[in-house]
Amino acid sequence: MxxxxxxxxxxxxxxxxxxxxxxxxxxxxxVYIDSKDVLSLVGEAGIRIANSRAFMSEEAVRNxxxxxxxxxxxxxxxxxxxxxxxxxxxxxxxxxxxxxxLRYGEGKTTTPVSRDLAQFARLTDSLIGYDAQSxxxxxxxxxxxxADRYRLYLALIYSGKPVVTGTFGxxxxxxxxxxxxxxxxxxxxxxxxxxxxxxxxxxxxxFWSELAARNLVDCAKAGxxxxxxxxxxxxxxxxxxxxxxxTQHCAENLSGIVINQLAMPGAPVIYGGSPxxxxxxxxxxPMGAVETQMINGAxxxxxxxxxxxxxxxxxxxxxxxxxYQAGMETSMSALVAALSxxxxxxxxxxxxxxxxxxxxxxxxxxEVCMMARRFRxxxxxxxxxxxxxxxxxxxxxxxxxxxxxxxxxxxEETYFPDAVIDRDIGEKGADLSExxxxxRASDRVAELLVSHNFVTLEAGxxxxxxxxxLREAKKAGIGKLPELPE
Amino acid sequence: MLQFYExxxxxxxxxxxxxxxxxxxxxxxxxxxxxxxxxxxxVKGIEEVGRLWEDGTFFLPELVMGAEAIxxxxxxxxxxxxxxxxxxxxxGKVVIGTVEGDVHDIGKTLVATMLSASGFEVYDLGFDVGVxxxxxxxxxxxxxxxxxxxxxxxxMQKQRGIIEKLKERGIRNKYTVIVGGAPxxxxxxxxIGADGYAKDAVSAVTLVxxxxxxx
Numbered sequence: 001m002x003x004x005x006x007x008x009x010x011x012x013x014x015x016x017x018x019x020x021x022x023x024x025x026x027x028x029x030x031v032y033i034d035s036k037d038v039l040s041l042v043g044e045a046g047i048r049i050a051n052s053r054a055f056m057s058e059e060a061v062r063n064x065x066x067x068x069x070x071x072x073x074x075x076x077x078x079x080x081x082x083x084x085x086x087x088x089x090x091x092x093x094x095x096x097x098x099x100x101x102l103r104y105g106e107g108k109t110t111t112p113v114s115r116d117l118a119q120f121a122r123l124t125d126s127l128i129g130y131d132a133q134s135x136x137x138x139x140x141x142x143x144x145x146x147a148d149r150y151r152l153y154l155a156l157i158y159s160g161k162p163v164v165t166g167t168f169g170x171x172x173x174x175x176x177x178x179x180x181x182x183x184x185x186x187x188x189x190x191x192x193x194x195x196x197x198x199x200x201x202x203x204x205x206x207f208w209s210e211l212a213a214r215n216l217v218d219c220a221k222a223g224x225x226x227x228x229x230x231x232x233x234x235x236x237x238x239x240x241x242x243x244x245x246x247t248q249h250c251a252e253n254l255s256g257i258v259i260n261q262l263a264m265p266g267a268p269v270i271y272g273g274s275p276x277x278x279x280x281x282x283x284x285x286p287m288g289a290v291e292t293q294m295i296n297g298a299x300x301x302x303x304x305x306x307x308x309x310x311x312x313x314x315x316x317x318x319x320x321x322x323x324y325q326a327g328m329e330t331s332m333s334a335l336v337a338a339l340s341x342x343x344x345x346x347x348x349x350x351x352x353x354x355x356x357x358x359x360x361x362x363x364x365x366x367e368v369c370m371m372a373r374r375f376r377x378x379x380x381x382x383x384x385x386x387x388x389x390x391x392x393x394x395x396x397x398x399x400x401x402x403x404x405x406x407x408x409x410x411x412e413e414t415y416f417p418d419a420v421i422d423r424d425i426g427e428k429g430a431d432l433s434e435x436x437x438x439x440r441a442s443d444r445v446a447e448l449l450v451s452h453n454f455v456t457l458e459a460g461x462x463x464x465x466x467x468x469x470l471r472e473a474k475k476a477g478i479g480k481l482p483e484l485p486e
Numbered sequence: 487m488l489q490f491y492e493x494x495x496x497x498x499x500x501x502x503x504x505x506x507x508x509x510x511x512x513x514x515x516x517x518x519x520x521x522x523x524x525x526x527x528x529v530k531g532i533e534e535v536g537r538l539w540e541d542g543t544f545f546l547p548e549l550v551m552g553a554e555a556i557x558x559x560x561x562x563x564x565x566x567x568x569x570x571x572x573x574x575x576x577x578g579k580v581v582i583g584t585v586e587g588d589v590h591d592i593g594k595t596l597v598a599t600m601l602s603a604s605g606f607e608v609y610d611l612g613f614d615v616g617v618x619x620x621x622x623x624x625x626x627x628x629x630x631x632x633x634x635x636x637x638x639x640x641x642m643q644k645q646r647g648i649i650e651k652l653k654e655r656g657i658r659n660k661y662t663v664i665v666g667g668a669p670x671x672x673x674x675x676x677x678i679g680a681d682g683y684a685k686d687a688v689s690a691v692t693l694v695x696x697x698x699x700x701x
Binding site (some may be wrong): 398407 | 501545546547548550551554591595596668685686
């Protein structure tokens, strides 16, 4: 690509050596698959199975890489294509499945409820820099056994954007795909115009639980893009060296791609993940650590080398609140993601080691994402070769502000951030508390929640997915769904 | 006529200096009521530009281009207004410049452009202007207001110098003195005894309007 600033972590030869080692791990050490059905599927394809481990040959892996698409188109609820995941395209969506919320305007962390998730979806819908939403919170006012489908239900009601989601239990996939079929118009339509991406998360090292493995297969059969999200932790669940973790991360992704492609060759699948370094001092998994960013960035380059669309958990922070650390870690990570060519970045809004979501942070992170996007656009050769004339004209006019060239390009050359970012002329001695960024973000959240006109789900579809949800709720022993905002 | 005024207004909003000049020429050639052409046409345009700037729709380029368009039109129309009409239209006279030792004048030029677009008679001394030159200019053109700009913390002291020199000569009360520029603030204006401070070109117009324009 021309003039796209980018980070190159490895030269081509090194990339291939990482992939070769990952394949070597898969063929010699194998991957554990905790699902009889999936083991049969893999075994029937000629892959050697022993003690629930699948020993994937180079041929099997190369075939899977070859049959997986290099781009995936994702649609919104209205049937418009909104994401072309692949190449150097860059998309952002909020981090998923937080079990806590830093409620806006309150400054207190608490267990989220349905209302929070509804508001979160609506807020995401209002922010143009987020191409997709996610099932960002796990609401505490609904039984855990049906929380996966309930989150999707809320997401489909409160936003028209595609959803990055996933299942919590084996019985979650069917009702969730049923809802998606209702919204898209049917099985064929869902396959042709997918509106959701399902995260499928292997356990590190090299372990596919029954749920994750079955999800890979179910997604492939339904035509729903599967996003592989391994979480190797350098020194804890993967080698301490960054290159070791990157190699294991690659092997885990490739094993998922093999399972997915055996279920349905050509099925949409994303090379993704949430690998991190491990803090040996605090026993934590710092998502904002610079090494975490390096591992993730390198992963995107490997995906590109393999011709696969990529994903990473980036643009997030470990800070407990929305402060300097949150801004610093999120910004660095978003920029590394953008420059490394990660296609689908999940993470904005999130902090405290992926456990907490904040709507104020989501609004501020939106600016980070927009700036990272602008950065990635690079420097265009606009009016190149005409600088002399423009400079002469500017000298003549004693300023460049009213030049036709200025008017023509200034809005494209410059990203103008939302008012949450302070670019006002500061009057010395003014009351600093007036300008506190958190207050501005909090006000903006409140304003967007009131002013944003999200498009409701069409009549008929809305009732149909409610019916599915009520059926699921009844199975879980509850007759009524929590009350929701309008 | 209403249609003609609308065209004049639109030319300013669109920042089209050539069209504004053409319309001003047409107004003269066809003996249209010049004061009305200014007030109901071009001025309405710059008012709308100001409004669009305030609400965040317009940014600096649109603002300056609008101001330049009306300036072009007024350069033709003002000279043919009668004295009485001029008195009714003109809001006051301002001498403006960037202080001695300071060559940064983009902000000052912008303020001068906006002031003249808003009906003030502006005498722009340029940059690196000595204290005496400000006062001599003010005296020569009989202005109401002296506006000085400084970008550097080192040169802003010259703004104090203007006021002290005016006091020294016993003519401080003769002029309204305002200051602006990146290191300045309302506090600075108070400290040196200036009559006002504006943070940007649009608020400078409002400030001068209040202080000398009878707004």
